[in-house]
Amino acid sequence: MDIKIKNNILAIVTTDESKIIGGDAPVFLAKDEKERENIAILLSKITLGMIHELENGCYVIVRH
Amino acid sequence: MLKYNYIIIPSIILGIISRLSMLRVDYRQYPSYPQGVFSHFTLGIVSSSLGAVALPALLEKEFSAVTFLALAAQQFREVRNLERQSLENIDKTELVARGTAYIEDIAKAFEARNYMTMMTSLFVSLAIFIFDKLLIRSYSILLGGILGLLIIVLFHKIVSRELIGEIADIYPAKISFKGPILTVNGIGITNIGLTESREIFLEKGMAVEIVPKNQNAVVTLSNLGQRKAIEHNVAIQLGIRKDLDQPDFAPYISRDPDTGNLVFVIVSMENDIEYLILAVKRTLVLESAKRKPLSSYVGKKAAD
Numbered sequence: 001m002d003i004k005i006k007n008n009i010l011a012i013v014t015t016d017e018s019k020i021i022g023g024d025a026p027v028f029l030a031k032d033e034k035e036r037e038n039i040a041i042l043l044s045k046i047t048l049g050m051i052h053e054l055e056n057g058c059y060v061i062v063r064h
Numbered sequence: 065m066l067k068y069n070y071i072i073i074p075s076i077i078l079g080i081i082s083r084l085s086m087l088r089v090d091y092r093q094y095p096s097y098p099q100g101v102f103s104h105f106t107l108g109i110v111s112s113s114l115g116a117v118a119l120p121a122l123l124e125k126e127f128s129a130v131t132f133l134a135l136a137a138q139q140f141r142e143v144r145n146l147e148r149q150s151l152e153n154i155d156k157t158e159l160v161a162r163g164t165a166y167i168e169d170i171a172k173a174f175e176a177r178n179y180m181t182m183m184t185s186l187f188v189s190l191a192i193f194i195f196d197k198l199l200i201r202s203y204s205i206l207l208g209g210i211l212g213l214l215i216i217v218l219f220h221k222i223v224s225r226e227l228i229g230e231i232a233d234i235y236p237a238k239i240s241f242k243g244p245i246l247t248v249n250g251i252g253i254t255n256i257g258l259t260e261s262r263e264i265f266l267e268k269g270m271a272v273e274i275v276p277k278n279q280n281a282v283v284t285l286s287n288l289g290q291r292k293a294i295e296h297n298v299a300i301q302l303g304i305r306k307d308l309d310q311p312d313f314a315p316y317i318s319r320d321p322d323t324g325n326l327v328f329v330i331v332s333m334e335n336d337i338e339y340l341i342l343a344v345k346r347t348l349v350l351e352s353a354k355r356k357p358l359s360s361y362v363g364k365k366a367a368d
């Protein structure tokens with residue numbers, strides 16, 4: 001039997017350091033919008049997760 | 065038992081015809097392989113034989129032979145387990161899974177088809193036996209055959225399941241974004257983070273609204289297994305843009321909590337809304353999802 005963890009935030013990508021105060025997901029800091037999107041795409045390819053936007057400068061990668 | 069050949073042989077033939085008529089290889093792609101067809105065909109022969117010899121066995125006062133029918137029932141239940149297991153195993157390899165409810169329905173259908181084959185043979189043998197008492201033998205075989213064909217048609221009618229198009233109306237719907245939230249006709253579905261993906265949804269995505277015709281349909285369509293069946297059916301017929309590393313383009317179905325309407329959005333390979341509607345309409349209403357609250361006292365009163 002294979003066990004998967006679903007609907008869990010795998011990573012956070014942000015341009016705004018002040019929005020993050022920790023937690024168990026790794027945080028990737030990007031210098032601008034373009035880099036943020038690029039990191040998010042690369043991470044989603046690695047984790048096979050989906051990119052969601054929080055509208056505050058943060059992306060979260062979640063595997064569904 | 066050679067003296068009952070005139071009963072047994074036509075009954076077996078009719079039983080096999082009955083099984084063959086239910087063994088369609090179509091878009092559901094199951095059983096799509098020659099092996100699958102062959103094993104079900106062989107089982108069909110076995111079940112029709114069992115149905116055909118039941119009556120001659122009784123006529124010979126071989127009552128214990130009838131217990132073989134019980135053995136057959138056991139065997140057919142095994143067929144159901146087998147189908148379920150194999151479909152569950154391959155479901156993991158599907159981009160858009162069938163879902164357990166759909167699998168359960170398919171497995172049940174396979175079991176039932178064997179019973180229907182057996183019943184057809186049994187009825188034909190009974191008919192030939194009765195007609196043989198009244199008419200000459202060749203006429204009785206002919207009449208038994210005709211009756212068998214009628215039974216096959218009747219069985220098809222009885223077991224034919226409803227389609228989504230019969231319990232709901234389907235209309236094209238409009239895709240838009242509220243910030244990152246993908247919405248169809250104002251109903252929020254999911255959060256799509258990437259602007260690139262949002263553009264693809266707006267450009268190539270298709271959406272429909274599924275409006276249930278009555279309270280029964282509202283409850284049936286709320287079933288998650290039924291929704292998965294719709295997603296799967298559309299995805300295999302129209303093709304799907306999604307890949308393992310592109311989960312954004314999975315098909316989504318959401319429910320409007322106010323009305324019970326469903327909205328369905330998909331980015332498919334074939335961008336043709338007309339056929340999307342047709343594919344949704346032609347999805348089976350699953351037996352395991354079907355509910356009839358309007359047949360209950362409480363449901364009927366509450367719907368007033």
